[in-house]
Amino acid sequence: MKIALSGYGKMGKIIEKMALDRKHEIVLIIDQDNQHEMTPENLRQADVVIEFSTPHSVLANIQKCFEAGVPVVVGTTGWYEQMEQIKQQCLDNGNAFLWASNFSVGVNIFFHVNKMLAKIMNRYPYYEVQVEEIHHTQKLDAPSGTAITIAEGILDNLENKKGWKNVLTNDGAEEPYTVKPDELLIESLRIENVPGTHTVVYDSEVDSIEFKHTAHNRNGFALGAVLAAEWLQGKQGFYSAQDMFNFNV
Numbered sequence: 001m002k003i004a005l006s007g008y009g010k011m012g013k014i015i016e017k018m019a020l021d022r023k024h025e026i027v028l029i030i031d032q033d034n035q036h037e038m039t040p041e042n043l044r045q046a047d048v049v050i051e052f053s054t055p056h057s058v059l060a061n062i063q064k065c066f067e068a069g070v071p072v073v074v075g076t077t078g079w080y081e082q083m084e085q086i087k088q089q090c091l092d093n094g095n096a097f098l099w100a101s102n103f104s105v106g107v108n109i110f111f112h113v114n115k116m117l118a119k120i121m122n123r124y125p126y127y128e129v130q131v132e133e134i135h136h137t138q139k140l141d142a143p144s145g146t147a148i149t150i151a152e153g154i155l156d157n158l159e160n161k162k163g164w165k166n167v168l169t170n171d172g173a174e175e176p177y178t179v180k181p182d183e184l185l186i187e188s189l190r191i192e193n194v195p196g197t198h199t200v201v202y203d204s205e206v207d208s209i210e211f212k213h214t215a216h217n218r219n220g221f222a223l224g225a226v227l228a229a230e231w232l233q234g235k236q237g238f239y240s241a242q243d244m245f246n247f248n249v
């Protein structure tokens with residue numbers, strides 16, 4: 001496959017390596033300093049664009065891929081309020097689009113089991129649930145996209161929670177926040193060099209249940225993004241990684 005990379009930071013560079021290992025070719029690399037090269041002509045050299053840039057640039061980059069009619073795989077987070085608008089544009093224009101807040105196999109298994117666990121916990125309302133995420137200090141968005149997907153999995157399945165609330169704690173700088181009974185707290189922490197750790201905690205007076213995923217490095221995210229690009233070939237429509245992993249057990 002001929003791949004264009006949109007965003008050539010920590011993720012873009014590892015995706016390039018994974019793609020080359022899988023015998024793909026990188027035909028275009030777009031970063032902050034050469035955005036003018038993201039033209040329809042250049043994009044059309046590629047079979048797929050893999051987009052890992054920033055929350056500020058991702059929407060404009062998706063538009064350019066749609067205009068060029070090139071399939072796009074999006075890993076960038078921090079834009080999900082525009083999800084419906086992007087979905088509509090994708091479907092109206094007959095594009096191919098796949099997004100994931102997290103492309104790693106481990107986290108996608110976690111997403112599935114998280115929903116099952118939330119369903120079980122309806123029977124035990126004396127457990128208070130909370131989501132925690134820890135990432136490196138360069139991260140631009142909070143909560144993480146992964147934490148949002150986890151929270152939505154809980155909200156869809158746990159009857160006593162109606163919405164989520166994020167608190168970003170950097171070195172204890174934030175005032176402690178008291179959640180309302182129907183609110184799901186997502187606590188975000190930023191610590192040097194952490195690739196991504198997500199925990200769901202159900203806490204009661206007598207015990208705690210902790211369900212945790214720890215990324216040891218970024219390789220799982222990058223491989224998942226390349227596998228997604230391969231999966232999207234020849235397809236048209238709006239997809240998420242859930243369609244690719246399809247854990248119907």
Ligand SMILES: NC(=O)C1=CN([C@@H]2O[C@H](COP(=O)(O)OP(=O)(O)OC[C@H]3O[C@@H](n4cnc5c(N)ncnc54)[C@H](OP(=O)(O)O)[C@@H]3O)[C@@H](O)[C@H]2O)C=CC1
Nearest residue numbers: 007008009010011031032053057075076077101102103221
């Ligand atoms: N879904 C998933 O599995 C994962 C998602 N992510 C998400 O991916 C995104 C990127 O993460 P990461 O690589 O760690 O971040 P980095 O900050 O390391 O890389 C982002 C890159 O995008 C570049 N950039 C800035 N503006 C543009 C533009 N207009 N077009 C193209 N590129 C641009 C930046 O350039 P410059 O440095 O010059 O500003 C930088 O090189 C984040 O949103 C992160 O949350 C991360 C890991 C896994």
Ligand SMILES: O=C(O)C1=N[C@H](C(=O)O)C[C@H](O)C1
Nearest residue numbers: 077101102139144145146196
């Ligand atoms: O910014 C990151 O690094 C990561 N971002 C994604 C997110 O926001 O969930 C995925 C992963 O946790 C790493």
